[in-house]
């Protein structure tokens with residue numbers, strides 16, 4: 792498989808962590824939707840990363856759809872997403888919150904990075920950042936010391952919390968150590984696990 796994207800993209804990193812955790816072989820093609828539009832659009836007409844090219848050439852797009860496929864191939868009963876019921880809903884809820892937090896963070900970053908300075912609307916950046924932080928704080932409130940977020944094991948909730956916290960801290964300068972200390976403690980522990988360490992950009 793070929794993963795198109797760069798690990799500084801939270802969505803790409805999520806897929807890379809899942810591939811590593813499942814022990815699935817893949818090659819990385821370091822492309823971004825902005826710098827490499829012509830190449831990326833071949834796999835994703837939106838020009839967004841990540842895209843995952845399967846061994847038969849089929850291209851999957853959008854991190855959620857890609858990890859759903861990887862969960863299926865790995866086996867629903869042992870995947871990072873529980874197969875059904877209350878456990879599945881709980882993991883879906885936190886993972887959706889965290890992917891939404893990434894979306895808010897990117898809206899803020901794009902406002903800053905893709906507009907001429909005189910057209911940057913600071914209130915929009917602040918609004919998006921506030922909403923992102925609110926979602927991160929909701930996860931911080933349920934994070935227990937030395938535990939995974941849910942079910943006593945690694946799930947998509949932890950991986951998505953990891954990438955969202957990193958985007959807030961590294962990409963937007965949020966002081967997560969102070970504002971979401973329990974979440975930050977979790978992401979420090981996760982960073983030590985092989986799938987996370989190996990994909991650090």
Ligand SMILES: N[C@@H](CCC(=O)N[C@@H](CS)C(=O)NCC(=O)O)C(=O)O
Pocket residue numbers: 800801802803823824825837838839840841852853854855897
């Ligand atoms: N919902 C998509 C979002 C992907 C996304 O927005 N990726 C960013 C990089 S972090 C991108 O390629 N942006 C280029 C663009 O929006 O044109 C996913 O989960 O994969």
